[in-house]
Amino acid sequence: MVIIGENIHVIAQAISTAIREKNAKIIQDLAKEQTEAGADYIDLNVGPMKKDTEEIMQWLVSTVQEVTDLPLSIDTMNPVAMEAGLKACQKRPLLNSASGKTSSKEQMLPLAQKYNCDVVISVMTDKGMPPEVDSKIESIMDTVAHANELGIPNEDIWVDPIILPVSTAGEGQRFAVVCLEFIKILEDVLPGVKSTVGLSNVSNGVPNELRPLLNRVYLVMLGRNGLYSAIADPLDKELMSLVKGEMPNDVELIYKTMDGEDIDLSALSQKQVEYVKTAKVLMGANLYSDAWLES
Amino acid sequence: MEYKAPVEAYTGVVREITIGKGNKSLKIGGENILPLHFFDEGSNPNPAKFALEILDMKPEDWPAHAVEPFKDVISDPISWAKKCQGFAVDAVSLFLVSTDPAVKNAPADKAAALAKEVGEAIDVPLIVYGSGDEKKDVEVLSKVAEACDGMNLLIGPVLKENYEAVGKAILDHGHTAIAQSPLDINLLKELNVKLSKFFPPDRIVIDPLSSALGYGMEYSYSLIERVKQIGIMTKDSMTMMPIIANLGAECWKTKQAKENKEQGLLWEGITALSLLLAGANILVLRHPETLSLIKETMEVK
Numbered sequence: 001m002v003i004i005g006e007n008i009h010v011i012a013q014a015i016s017t018a019i020r021e022k023n024a025k026i027i028q029d030l031a032k033e034q035t036e037a038g039a040d041y042i043d044l045n046v047g048p049m050k051k052d053t054e055e056i057m058q059w060l061v062s063t064v065q066e067v068t069d070l071p072l073s074i075d076t077m078n079p080v081a082m083e084a085g086l087k088a089c090q091k092r093p094l095l096n097s098a099s100g101k102t103s104s105k106e107q108m109l110p111l112a113q114k115y116n117c118d119v120v121i122s123v124m125t126d127k128g129m130p131p132e133v134d135s136k137i138e139s140i141m142d143t144v145a146h147a148n149e150l151g152i153p154n155e156d157i158w159v160d161p162i163i164l165p166v167s168t169a170g171e172g173q174r175f176a177v178v179c180l181e182f183i184k185i186l187e188d189v190l191p192g193v194k195s196t197v198g199l200s201n202v203s204n205g206v207p208n209e210l211r212p213l214l215n216r217v218y219l220v221m222l223g224r225n226g227l228y229s230a231i232a233d234p235l236d237k238e239l240m241s242l243v244k245g246e247m248p249n250d251v252e253l254i255y256k257t258m259d260g261e262d263i264d265l266s267a268l269s270q271k272q273v274e275y276v277k278t279a280k281v282l283m284g285a286n287l288y289s290d291a292w293l294e295s
Numbered sequence: 296m297e298y299k300a301p302v303e304a305y306t307g308v309v310r311e312i313t314i315g316k317g318n319k320s321l322k323i324g325g326e327n328i329l330p331l332h333f334f335d336e337g338s339n340p341n342p343a344k345f346a347l348e349i350l351d352m353k354p355e356d357w358p359a360h361a362v363e364p365f366k367d368v369i370s371d372p373i374s375w376a377k378k379c380q381g382f383a384v385d386a387v388s389l390f391l392v393s394t395d396p397a398v399k400n401a402p403a404d405k406a407a408a409l410a411k412e413v414g415e416a417i418d419v420p421l422i423v424y425g426s427g428d429e430k431k432d433v434e435v436l437s438k439v440a441e442a443c444d445g446m447n448l449l450i451g452p453v454l455k456e457n458y459e460a461v462g463k464a465i466l467d468h469g470h471t472a473i474a475q476s477p478l479d480i481n482l483l484k485e486l487n488v489k490l491s492k493f494f495p496p497d498r499i500v501i502d503p504l505s506s507a508l509g510y511g512m513e514y515s516y517s518l519i520e521r522v523k524q525i526g527i528m529t530k531d532s533m534t535m536m537p538i539i540a541n542l543g544a545e546c547w548k549t550k551q552a553k554e555n556k557e558q559g560l561l562w563e564g565i566t567a568l569s570l571l572l573a574g575a576n577i578l579v580l581r582h583p584e585t586l587s588l589i590k591e592t593m594e595v596k
Contacts (some may be wrong), residue, residue, distance in 0.1 A: 072309075088386075166483060169480060169481050169482070170479075170480055170481075170517070170518075170521070203312035248435040285529075286529075286531065286535065287324055287480065287481070287484050287486035287525050287529070287531050287533075288481050288484075289467075289481045289488060289533075290481070290484070290485050291484070291485045291488040294488050294489070294492070295484075295488040295532070295533055
């Protein structure tokens with residue numbers, strides 16, 4: 001599993017301030033920590049960016065490249081910032097992200113071809129987020145075909161089905177199941193494409209102390225279905241252990257849960273019980289509530 | 296080839312709950328089929344029950360045509376409760392609206408004494424709803440539970456914010472709880488999970504909040520339907536409780552119901568029938584003529 005380290009993102013106030021004030025240390029520390037923790041890419045999420053776009057982007061990219069050899073994922077909706085970021089990268093970067101929206105097809109996708117980089121393409125279209133597996137597939141096939149026409153091969157495309165919070169009343173669990181299904185059939189539909197997800201969105205809205213558990217178990221489940229990469233927190237040691245093959249028994253337990261096997265909870269450790277209960281919620285077998293571990 | 300209709304059998308069973316004591320008791324829930332799926336394997340031993348609402352004070356915002364059936368008793372909750380029995384109700388639901396700090400902030404002791412008097416005066420089980428003020432209800436409902444010790448009233452709303460205190464009082468004095476959450480199945484389950492840690496789940500009734508026709512009824516409908524499906528089809532222990540649809544007040548708040556009587560009866564009637572179809576086990580209505588309208592409709596074959 002390729003892990004794109006998510007920790008440099010402007011949603012965090014400290015990062016936002018550090019970027020505005022060009023405080024290199026805060027940014028570089030986070031880049032180093034993620035590198036040492038085993039991330040494969042460093043994501044630079046700068047948000048929409050309103051002013052001094054190019055200059056800030058260049059500064060950020062070179063600041064991070066001073067302390068890490070990892071390739072970067074340039075994460076912005078602003079095509080000017082994107083181009084400045086891609087231009088400044090020493091290693092082959094990841095354009096994060098394009099979509100099936102007209103504006104994205106016109107302004108983002110051509111940049112992937114121009115800078116010969118990998119590109120995340122989400123299932124989003126002008127009509128919004130396709131909710132079902134079929135509509136997601138239909139939309140991504142259109143956008144990938146368009147990308148192919150621009151000269152971007154399937155191998156450079158990382159498809160993003162867009163993960164939504166599992167806690168969304170009534171629908172969240174269906175969303176979670178749809179993404180699992182989507183990842184499972186993606187390889188058959190678009191041979192050669194890779195895939196990625198913004199993992200932590202699955203636990204958005206959930207009490208903070210419970211979020212990592214959902215992220216970890218969902219990543220293992222998606223991984224089993226063929227997920228290639230995830231934008232996630234490499235500083236979560238347990239998450240990294242799970243995806244780097246250091247906890248094979250626990251991974252196997254989550255797989256068994258996915259297969260609907262009868263599992264004797266009394267024979268398991270507390271952590272394993274939590275894995276099983278969480279997997280059941282994420283596969284839609286048990287109704288979600290914030291108290292899912294308590295019942 | 297002869298056609299054979301498929302017959303489903305499910306593993307979940309809604310808990311059968313008794314409200315009231317002795318010859319003043321009734322059972323709700325107990326079904327292991329989806330609402331009205333009598334063609335499937337299983338049964339519903341306790342068809343839907345109906346309660347009429349009474350208030351602990353003279354209503355201030357009811358249209359004349361809603362007051363009319365009770366106009367001689369509207370200022371006296373005990374006579375009002377007795378009069379409800381003349382309309383063949385299965386239960387009476389007393390709303391302690393006057394205790395609301397935003398209404399009269401009436402003292403909890405007085406409300407508790409009234410609940411006891413009403414409960415003793417009628418021959419059907421009593422449901423008691425506090426004002427819904429999460430803080431005041433702790434005091435009011437605890438006092439009600441204590442004053443009516445052993446009468447097995449159905450008491451609520453037990454909310455996420457006060458379930459520990461209110462739940463304990465209801466439990467200690469031998470009553471049944473109404474667990475209420477705001478139109479959200481995840482929150483509904485969470486409350487049941489938390490309450491069940493110290494409160495027996497076979498003494499919990501779910502109030503998912505019932506909205507009126509044209510004012511969000513479809514949300515209540517979908518939610519009730521889903522609670523039943525998840526309980527009966529997937530055997531989720533924390534949704535296998537009977538459901539109370541407290542809809543009278545919501546319906547009579549609408550412009551349409553206030554405008555004229557027939558419209559009001561239909562508004563309340565359609566809402567009640569819809570939530571009945573969704574799977575409600577006990578329904579709280581305001582107007583006795585709505586009750587007869589529904590009973591008539593249900594008897595049409």
